[in-house]
Amino acid sequence: MPKKLYNIDFYKFIESLDLHSFTVTDVTRYLFETYSKEFDNKKNATQFVYRHLKRLSKEGIISAIQGKSGKAIVFRWCTESSEDSELVHRTEIYGNKTNDLIVSQLQEKIRRYKTEMLMSVGETEAYSEWVQEMPDFAEYVKPHYQNTREQAKLMLGKVKGFERLLAEHEARLS
Structure with a gap:
């Protein structure tokens, strides 16, 4: 109910x-x-x-x-019962929750993009390994290799960007 x-x-x-x-x-x-x-x-x-x-x-x-x-x-x-200290207290509570949310969202993005980056790196390694084993397929594999390599670079850039944002945010809180 x-x-x-x-x-x-x-x-x-x-x-x-x-x-x-x-x-x-x-x-x-x-x-x-x-x-x-x-x-x-x-x-x-x-x-x-x-x-x-x-x-x-x-x-x-x-x-x-x-x-x-x-x-x-x-x-x-509690000793902080005046309206001013109550407002400060509520602001601190909600401010901390907001900061915690920002930190956790940035960390989640970093984890997600690192995972995607590692998958792309693994995929490029698989293509590279396949070309070494079967050189006849090099022309067929080359576009896939280049595409996943670009994806890995893109993910690395995102990881670095979000790590920079997280570091700056945490520095502001200190």
Whole structure:
């Protein structure tokens, strides 16, 4: 069953409550009172709150501490709770994800083109070997040999280009 999407800015809502520490039950009670028309029942509101509190905890905006009774999880704001530091924190998270994505895409392209280059080199070696064994077929093999040799050069150029881009990108991050 798909999750129902609610048009609620959870971060702003929880910030507006001005609570120093809170549980899922506390936030659910306030949320259900404020947005009673949005939720069919309290269970949906509780699930919504739990998911969002876990996400905020994972992002380091709030911290989760096991309650004294062992059942309830108590959430607290981390030291970086101001809007400016929150924006910086979110930017760092998404910036790191973007940088990781760029690095992984470049590395994947390098791997793919190296593989293609090595296949082309192997193919040219096979043609060369065949011509040594059967010199009568040299005229027939020559266009294939030249074509795969050009492909190998092209792939080497791509590998070098993407390696250069990766090196420059990593240098900028340092």
